[in-house]
Amino acid sequence: MELAVGVALWSSLFTAVRFILFPSRSHDFSNRIVSLVHAFVALALCTLSLHDWRHPFQPLASPASPAQVRAITVSLAYFIYDFFCCLLEVPFDAATALHHLVSIMGLCYGFLYKVSGTELVGCLWLMEMSNPCMHAREILKELGLxxxxxxxxxxxxxxxxxxxxxxxxxxxxxxxxxxxxxxxxxxxxxxxxxxxxxxxxxxxxxxx
Structure with a gap:
C-alpha cells in the first residue's frame, strides 16, 4: 500500500510540474525537477537512518530498520515512477531505463524481505549524492541561466x-x-x- 501511494505521489508531482507549474517546459525538464526533489529527500532519509555516524556502513548483513525501510520504500516508488516516465521520453534512453530496472530489483528485494538495510541505504546514499548537481545543471541549461x-x-x-x-x-x-x-x-x-x-x-x- 505504501509503495503504491509513493508511486502515485511522485507521478502527481510530475503532473503538477509538467502541466501546472511549467507547462511550456519539456518533459525532461519536469522529470528533472521531480528527480531533484527525490535526490534531496533520499539523501535526508538515508542520513536519518544511520545507526552510528562514526560507522555509517555498520551493521552489515543485518535486518533493515524501520527508518531504512522507509528510505528504501520512498526511493523504490520513485524509481518505478521514473522507469515509466523514461519510457515516454523521446528519444528513448535505454541506458537510463536499464539503470532504473537494476535499481528497482535491488530495492525491491530489500523492500520485500527487509534485509541488508545498511548496504542498500548506503548504495542509495552514494548514488544520489551527485544527482542534485547533475539535474540542477540541466535545469539551469534549459532555463538559460x-x-x-x-x-x-x-x-x-x-x-x-x-x-x-x-x-x-x-x-x-x-x-x-x-x-x-x-x-x-x-x-x-x-x-x-x-x-x-x-x-x-x-x-x-x-x-x-
Missing amino acids: SFAITFTIARMGFGPYLTFITLRANNPLTVKLGASGIQIVSVFWFYKIARLVRYKLKKQVKSS
Whole structure:
C-alpha cells in the first residue's frame, strides 16, 4: 500500500510540474525537477537512518530498520515512477531505463524481505549524492541561466569577500587597487546580466 501511494505521489508531482507549474517546459525538464526533489529527500532519509555516524556502513548483513525501510520504500516508488516516465521520453534512453530496472530489483528485494538495510541505504546514499548537481545543471541549461548563476555565485558571492580580505591584508597598493577594480567591473557585469535575465524571464512568462 505504501509503495503504491509513493508511486502515485511522485507521478502527481510530475503532473503538477509538467502541466501546472511549467507547462511550456519539456518533459525532461519536469522529470528533472521531480528527480531533484527525490535526490534531496533520499539523501535526508538515508542520513536519518544511520545507526552510528562514526560507522555509517555498520551493521552489515543485518535486518533493515524501520527508518531504512522507509528510505528504501520512498526511493523504490520513485524509481518505478521514473522507469515509466523514461519510457515516454523521446528519444528513448535505454541506458537510463536499464539503470532504473537494476535499481528497482535491488530495492525491491530489500523492500520485500527487509534485509541488508545498511548496504542498500548506503548504495542509495552514494548514488544520489551527485544527482542534485547533475539535474540542477540541466535545469539551469534549459532555463538559460547556467552562466548567470555561476557568475553570481563566483563574482558576487565569493568575490566581495576575497576583495575585502585583500584590502584588509598588508598587500601593496597596486594589488588593492587591482582587486577593487576587478570587483567594480564584476558589479557592472552583474547588473547587465541581471537585466538580461529579468528580460528573459518576463519573456518566458508572457509566452507561457
